Amino acid sequence: EDKVVQSPLSLVVHEGDTVTLNCSYEVTNFRSLLWYKQEKKAPTFLFMLTSSGIEKKSGRLSSILDKKELFSILNITATQTGDSAVYLCAVVGGADGLTFGKGTHLIIQP
Amino acid sequence: NAGVTQTPKFRILKIGQSMTLQCTQDMNHNYMYWYRQDPGMGLKLIYYSVGAGITDKGEVPNGYNVSRSTTEDFPLRLELAAPSQTSVYFCASSYEPGWQPQHFGDGTRLSIL
Numbered sequence: 001e002d003k004v005v006q007s008p009l010s011l012v013v014h015e016g017d018t019v020t021l022n023c024s025y026e027v028t029n030f031r032s033l034l035w036y037k038q039e040k041k042a043p044t045f046l047f048m049l050t051s052s053g054i055e056k057k058s059g060r061l062s063s064i065l066d067k068k069e070l071f072s073i074l075n076i077t078a079t080q081t082g083d084s085a086v087y088l089c090a091v092v093g094g095a096d097g098l099t100f101g102k103g104t105h106l107i108i109q110p
Numbered sequence: 111n112a113g114v115t116q117t118p119k120f121r122i123l124k125i126g127q128s129m130t131l132q133c134t135q136d137m138n139h140n141y142m143y144w145y146r147q148d149p150g151m152g153l154k155l156i157y158y159s160v161g162a163g164i165t166d167k168g169e170v171p172n173g174y175n176v177s178r179s180t181t182e183d184f185p186l187r188l189e190l191a192a193p194s195q196t197s198v199y200f201c202a203s204s205y206e207p208g209w210q211p212q213h214f215g216d217g218t219r220l221s222i223l
Contacts, residue, residue: 004152034211042114042200042214043153088152097168098143100152 002027002094006087006101014109017079021104023089024071031092033072035063038086038103046074046087076106084108112136116201116215123191123222131186131218133201141204142184143168143212144176146197153200159184191222 003026013019023033032050036043047056049065049072056063060079065072076083086103117132135142140161145153155168159178173195175187184203188195198219202212 006152009150041216044214045211048211090153097158098155099169100145100154102150102152 002091002099004089004091004099004101006089006104008104009102010105010107012107012109013079015079015081017108018075018077019079019106021074021076021087021089021106022071023074023101025089025091025099026070027091027094027099029093030067033065034090034092035072035074036088036090038088039084043088079108081108081110114201114203114213114215116199116218118218119216120219121221123188123220125191125193125222127191128187128189129191131188131199131201131220133184133186133215134182135184135201135203135213136182137203137213138181139203139205139213140181141212142178143202143204144174144184144186145200145202146170146195147200147217148197156186156199188220193222196220196222 005024007022034048035046047063052067060077063074084107086105088103089101091099114135143158144156147153154170156174157176159165162181165176178184198217200217201215204212
């Protein structure tokens with residue numbers, strides 16, 4: 001069975017802190033890994049990762065994939081209250097085509 | 111810049127009732143998807159479509175039906191609503207090839223009482 005596991009499930013930090021969110025997977029025929037940010041409504045796309053070791057970066061957010069160890073991390077530096085959201089990891093591949101993790105609920109306190 | 115539009119935003123149904131959740135996109139995407147998201151859980155794929163006239167089951171298709179008569183529209187039908195179908199439903203679309211970063215609608219919050 002395809003599996004995507006995110007950790008931690010929830011995290012509370014103070015503004016200015018750096019956070020690292022984890023996503024590990026067991027999916028046959030892996031094709032890519034996607035990160036989304038979900039605030040109150042629809043998920044919005046952050047990164048798509050297909051190759052190991054190549055960091056994707058957008059402002060204070062960055063992500064990297066390790067296809068040997070089957071995981072990805074999402075880093076957020078100098079966090080702001082606007083970063084509070086649920087961060088979803090999804091893996092393309094496997095029997096269902098696309099499998100989402102349960103998400104990490106991140107709360108940034110002022 | 112409409113993107114993916116879902117209607118209604120909220121709905122309460124009685125057990126056994128039927129309804130159709132509407133989804134339309136104006137980006138000329140071939141791929142469209144329906145997900146459900148239960149509290150504290152990730153998204154689970156219900157059905158997807160790779161183009162007009164073609165639909166396929168996802169991870170949790172039981173109790174649902176879809177159709178794709180046009181590129182723009184991908185309605186999701188619940189025939190006999192059950193309490194287990196209480197959830198938030200998201201429609202999404204993407205360019206070919208499939209599973210690329212998806213554009214999501216704002217969701218429909220459905221309660222079955």
